[in-house]
Amino acid sequence: MTKPDVIIVGGGHNGLTCAAYLARAGKKVLVLERRERIGGAAFSEEVFPGFRFSVFSYVVSLLRPEIIRELELPRHGLQILPLESTLTPLPNGDRLVQWSDHDQNRAELARHAPRDAEAYDEFGLLLHRMARAVKPLLRTAAPDPASLRPGELFDLLRLGRYFRELPEKDLHALWKLLTMSAADYLDEWFEGEALKGTKSASGIIGTLLGPRSPGTAYVLLHHYMGELDGVFRAWGFAKGGNGSVSAAIAAAAQAHGVEIRTNAAVSRIRVKGGRASGVILENGDELEAGTIVSGADPRRTFLGLVREENLPDEFVAAIKRYKFRGASAKVNLALGELPRFTCMPEPGPHMRGAISISPSVDYLERAYDEAKYGEFSRRPYMDIVIPSMLDPSMAPPGKHVMSIFVQYAPYHLNGGWSDARREEFGDTVVNTLAEYAPNLKGAILHRQVVTPADIERIVGLSEGNIFQGELSLQQMFFLRPAPAWARYRTPIHGLYQCGSGTHPGGGVMGASGRNAAMEILR
């Protein structure tokens, strides 16, 4: 490749998305990935012979439909298999299953609390409406409310007008979602402990907050955004694991002419006279480009790849106080047989959905209580899928892979993480789950435990935060990652950011990458 127009640092899904959009608009783009593989935290690997895992990121939740459409991802190999149900086993041997089938779901809810069956549809409608109100915000850069520049003032007015046109009732409902705790919010609607527990769990994912912490209600919305776009409940599973999502985006990018280099770790972004001019690789090579885009998180970008002296003090201070505090871990199991849950021992469609260990709000809150003082939860929250039930190619015939997302495993563990603590944590997870599925321990052939410290070491997410920084109110929208620098630009000319550490952040969504590309092309 001759000198590229744009160099993208990091081949995660946002970097690849940004690259694809830039190349589509005619730019010559080079993606540099430190690891031997692309995908960032969204990759699949044959961890044990015959058993493939989505090692970290494991479900497709919020991948923007416009990205799937515009980049023609299905043509590039993306196939999403829906997760059709959520099973919540309860300690007393009962269960709650949320089904995709409306009548079946209603009957199950009514079995636990008749009022909940009534409230469920109304709740869904309201959240749909809220999700629709928020959706345009995901597609655009966040205007800076303090700016005096005409362009930004215009954006600000447009945003103001957009909100003024929303019914005031919806605005207030949105405010409530932004400021309330998931538990308080759900208390206004539902009675059933298992339902409230399982629903509130979506508010705590990726964050060192409990279901009773204000600010967690907002994430409930995320579950309703995907549904809007015709994908069931926003949660699906990519055939071949989450690496397939990255692979499809990469294929789309390459089809537009993007060059992707792996094993190409960038050690520094070169800045001359306040302008980014290229990158220096760890092997000493220097590459030039007029535009550099970092897909790494804000801390790695501004306190690692760029020298502090090239940045204003206040900006550096803002990046230093930006919170990561990873709290999520993964346990990946290779199983000789399917687990048999006491509450539903026979194999059935429920094994093709999610399984959630979240019997009540108090259960989750207690798990959080331990984590906030630096211990991992002794009885953790788990979100489990068995990908081999949906895609048999993930495991040898008759055998299975199980992906367990666990909270809380705080990055800042008292005494720090070690091999022994990691295994101790793995035992805690298996023991807790075995209380609901007694055959589990005997079925385990191999076990992989990944702590936030491992996530940081392997894919470079600071403190193992899966969202490149907490999605708390003071780190969202025009404050993400720093006030005045939320529009993918940075204080250095020609240097942009495109990772989840920018608005709107979140899981495998791609919105940051796409929005960044739009901003660069402006």
Next chain:
Amino acid sequence: MSDVLVIGAGPDELVAARLLQQAGHRVTVVQEHALHDRVDGWAPAQLGGLQTTRPDPWLRTNDGLELFADVQRSAQSIGRLSARDAQRWPEFCERMARLAGLLEKIYLQAPPSLIDLRFALRVRRLGRRGMEDLMRVLPMPASELLDEWFESDILKGALCAFAVRDLQQGPRSAGTAFRLLHAHVGSPRGVFRPGTVDVAPLRSGLTMREAQVARIDVRGGAVSGATLANGETLPATIVVAGAHPGRVLGELVEPGWIDPDLVRAARRIRSRGVAARARLELERAPQWPTLTLAGTADDVERAYDAVKYGRISERPVIDAVADGAALDVHLQFVPHTAADTADIQARLVKVLQPHVPPIRRVSVRTPVDLERTYGWPQGQPHHAELSLDQALWMRPLPELAGYKTPVAGLWLCGPAMHPGAGVIGAAGYNCARAMQKS
């Protein structure tokens, strides 16, 4: 001129009553609960003549930290814990005072609408730093705000005690930075504690009677008066109620006049009390005006943990203000269902004993007692918990934020209304002004 009935005799109701009386209405105040003269908070100048007293030092811990109204003097005391914190204290006070200044203006008028252009412009006038502070700080957990500024655990812990006061949240909960600011509004720079106001003068010249209201009477969609528990009817064309909106709309107004969705929402307003109050008589007067036993921010958080599961904190956060040889004590966290004083008293004495002169007598009031005595729903002095989702344009509910109800002539003026208790009489003042405008 018309007949006005004011239900309740708290400072908000009294201020509303006075303003309406000054406007020429014939006002009767129905006093349902015990009167209390000394109320926590500050008195806005608009009300005229009320004195706000504050202990100085306004904060004193058992580790010797003392914070004064004099910022430099506080910095000296902080300097014994951390030179860095001492150096940052004046700037912290300055930045917080700016935000509190904006809140103070907002507090003495009806809450702005969420999309109010004038409010937006006023926020923009704070300048870039002020705006960023406002938008970052309000939704923050107090512990994070304080971590950004300070390193001393003692200083941070003590301030956290005021950031969670009467709130069922810990300092790690989002929005407690707003609560800390609320405690600062109306106070001199560097003081993050509400004072005490003697509200007795507000009662002079008002017609008051002691009675329980059983029903607010409505005829043809407009109030016609109230019926007392003894069956007596008091006719009025305007009724101003200071009670919790859930009680006013859900119990006092006859069913059928108000949209059931609104009634349900009013009943759902979160009003959990989390503190017990106590009065201790001591052998002799203590040598200090106030004592705060909070420990670190984590200690305050742990105290909160207990109440989530309906338990009294093992080591409650205690704040005592001396009144001669007696102490007025605020003890948090206590679940709102707590009725048993023995347990609370034991913990109070255990924590306090080492730091005070010999204790002669203790009388504890639980949230249940506080509800019975003062009519605070579930013992919550703010009636509606002062969390971000129940503040400003959301207070107590967006539909009721203008102090008006769907029943013509029925108004709400109690602590559940914007800006809440603590700003003495402000809800009553705003309510009366809203009535005069309409």
